[in-house]
Amino acid sequence: MIGRNLAIAAAIIALAAVPYAIREPYYVNVASQILLYAIFALGLNILVGYAGLVSLGHAGLFGVASYAVASLLAAGFGHTIAIVGALVVGLTFTAGFAALALRATGISFIMITLALGEILWGLAYRWISLTNGDNGINVSGRPKPFGIALTSANAFYDATLIIFLVAVAAVAIFVRSPFGATLCGTRDQPRRMNALGYHVWMIRFGAFMFSGLLTSVAGVLFVYYNEFISPQTLALTASAEALLMVISGGAGTLLGPIVGAALVVIMKNVVSAYVVRWNFMLGAIFVAIVIFMPEGLVPGAARLFRSAVRMMSRSKPVPVVERMS
Amino acid sequence: MTFWVLLTVNSVTFGGLLFLLSAGFSLIFGLMRIPNLTHGSMFMLGAYLGTTFFSGALGFTVNFWVGAILTGLEVAILGALMERLLLRRLAGQQLAQVLVTLGVSFMVADFCLMGWGGDPISVATPAGLGGFVRVGAAAAPLYRLAIIVIAVIFAIALWLMLERTRLGAMIRAGVDDPQMARVVGIRVSQLFTLVFGLGAGLAGFAGVIGSPILSVYPGLDQDMLPLALVVVILGGTGSLLGSFVGSIIVGFIYNFGQALVPELAYFILFLPMVLVLVLRPQGLFGGQVL
Numbered sequence A: 001m002i003g004r005n006l007a008i009a010a011a012i013i014a015l016a017a018v019p020y021a022i023r024e025p026y027y028v029n030v031a032s033q034i035l036l037y038a039i040f041a042l043g044l045n046i047l048v049g050y051a052g053l054v055s056l057g058h059a060g061l062f063g064v065a066s067y068a069v070a071s072l073l074a075a076g077f078g079h080t081i082a083i084v085g086a087l088v089v090g091l092t093f094t095a096g097f098a099a100l101a102l103r104a105t106g107i108s109f110i111m112i113t114l115a116l117g118e119i120l121w122g123l124a125y126r127w128i129s130l131t132n133g134d135n136g137i138n139v140s141g142r143p144k145p146f147g148i149a150l151t152s153a154n155a156f157y158d159a160t161l162i163i164f165l166v167a168v169a170a171v172a173i174f175v176r177s178p179f180g181a182t183l184c185g186t187r188d189q190p191r192r193m194n195a196l197g198y199h200v201w202m203i204r205f206g207a208f209m210f211s212g213l214l215t216s217v218a219g220v221l222f223v224y225y226n227e228f229i230s231p232q233t234l235a236l237t238a239s240a241e242a243l244l245m246v247i248s249g250g251a252g253t254l255l256g257p258i259v260g261a262a263l264v265v266i267m268k269n270v271v272s273a274y275v276v277r278w279n280f281m282l283g284a285i286f287v288a289i290v291i292f293m294p295e296g297l298v299p300g301a302a303r304l305f306r307s308a309v310r311m312m313s314r315s316k317p318v319p320v321v322e323r324m325s
Numbered sequence B: 001m002t003f004w005v006l007l008t009v010n011s012v013t014f015g016g017l018l019f020l021l022s023a024g025f026s027l028i029f030g031l032m033r034i035p036n037l038t039h040g041s042m043f044m045l046g047a048y049l050g051t052t053f054f055s056g057a058l059g060f061t062v063n064f065w066v067g068a069i070l071t072g073l074e075v076a077i078l079g080a081l082m083e084r085l086l087l088r089r090l091a092g093q094q095l096a097q098v099l100v101t102l103g104v105s106f107m108v109a110d111f112c113l114m115g116w117g118g119d120p121i122s123v124a125t126p127a128g129l130g131g132f133v134r135v136g137a138a139a140a141p142l143y144r145l146a147i148i149v150i151a152v153i154f155a156i157a158l159w160l161m162l163e164r165t166r167l168g169a170m171i172r173a174g175v176d177d178p179q180m181a182r183v184v185g186i187r188v189s190q191l192f193t194l195v196f197g198l199g200a201g202l203a204g205f206a207g208v209i210g211s212p213i214l215s216v217y218p219g220l221d222q223d224m225l226p227l228a229l230v231v232v233i234l235g236g237t238g239s240l241l242g243s244f245v246g247s248i249i250v251g252f253i254y255n256f257g258q259a260l261v262p263e264l265a266y267f268i269l270f271l272p273m274v275l276v277l278v279l280r281p282q283g284l285f286g287g288q289v290l
Helices: A001-024 A025-051 A059-072 A077-100 A105-126 A153-176 A178-186 A190-195 A200-226 A236-249 A256-274 A278-294 A295-313 A319-322 B002-032 B037-055 B062-083 B096-117 B142-164 B166-178 B176-185 B190-215 B220-235 B240-260 B262-281
Strands: B132-135 B138-141
Touching: A001 A025, A001 A153, A001 B138, A025 A059, A025 A178, A025 A200, A025 A236, A025 A256, A059 A077, A059 A105, A059 A153, A059 A200, A059 A236, A059 A319, A077 A105, A077 A200, A077 B002, A077 B062, A077 B262, A105 A236, A105 B096, A105 B220, A105 B240, A153 A178, A153 A200, A178 A190, A178 A200, A178 B132, A190 A200, A190 B220, A236 A256, A236 A295, A256 A278, A256 A295, A278 B096, A278 B262, A319 B096, B002 B138, B002 B142, B002 B166, B002 B190, B002 B220, B002 B240, B037 B062, B037 B176, B037 B220, B062 B220, B096 B220, B132 B142, B138 B142, B142 B240, B166 B176, B166 B190, B220 B262, B240 B262
Parallel strands: none
Antiparallel strands: B132 B138
């Protein structure tokens, strides 16, 4: 237990030291992107990994929160109202999403979320009087929590890191809570859970709302990071990227989506400097991961590590009794 | 009055195109139980391949209809290959299959961007169909009427194929109960390849036929795929009648919406889908709950 706490503390210190280690503002910004997308992926993972419901419309929810911030700021409200308002709007849309999509599971759930995400994209793209269409909305300035300006790359990274840590802690607590256990139950044995008296729909709805909250938080961070929002944020490609983060890292693990977010963001920023065809790469990686490593990086690496440890320990003579257990 | 007649003609035309697109989508869904997310890409790929045939980039130009049929065949082969080489490896894992179709759709989209550039390409109306037909005070473009005729011919042909032939009976058996169909000796996995190829070919063909109206541009796939989704959710999966009726409904809503409330056209389009999901989850004509 102590070892675990030490590891967590070391990880936090390492994350906080990142801006001082890399110095270059461009790469600090990439690190901020990783953290904010990790929050998004953590939110999506609640549904994909723990509830067994694959959503292909989450970029819609992400974008709704972003647009809400941008529109409220454009209407002359302050940052506090804009952020709170965006979370409320994000959660309202999530509730609507959930009410419609949770009529189904499995493949149909994918189709419904896909269609709902496309509606939101279509609205952002075509409802020009509200969203300014393809031109997007500019956001001027980042908020100043407790009087600290977030204009520099380092300051924004620190703020994102704090929110990220809170999100990770929230997800960790959520997963270990009785509610998290029942959620996994509805994923593995929905009919049995129903027979045991659990309200499967309500549990899934709750999970959807939590997922939507994390997604909205990430959306708010995103719009402040870019200080700009356009319909591209809501496109199917964006939903697929988020799903790729979850699946490549390992769905249903705490660490997986974070690793996946790092992988995708780094690929996107670094590889796209050399390769123009990012979308082609995205598709190819998707296909490759699904076919060759369906479990994701983190569980795959963990399995390799375990078998390596077993190989190492096999060289020592093991008492028969211990081997039996 | 002229306005409404034209709008109605446009709606039915668009419905006809959508039928060509979504009939395959619906059959694939009904048989393999997966939404084929490359379906919009097949439509776009077909449209782009068509422009290559017509532009003379190959050193010769091809007659419009010959080009459309050739393109349909090409895309059908691609679809069948994709089913054989990629989806077959993941037999039984529907989620993985959906994700693979998603990945391939991105690759196709980028491939088209690479091959044909980002500028929209307009396609000339085929020779002899550039004229108009007078309907009262309105003049309906001949080509749009031709599309309606083609869609009806394909609808009848598909219906005959499904209802009157041995192959059709096998496909229907596969849609109804794949396990039982296997037990009685139908090679369902071969049907998968066949239906996937057929669906892709129809989508590619529809892409060429639609290109004089829609023009060809990057993002065409993302415009068409949600429409096919809506049609199938509306009409019910695996039902030819369902996709026919669904296509006409969506064609009307889409065109009337764009003419009357352009900003919200996309939103209005999805309202009937939401209604159907709430009131009749299996779709208007579908047997199985989605």
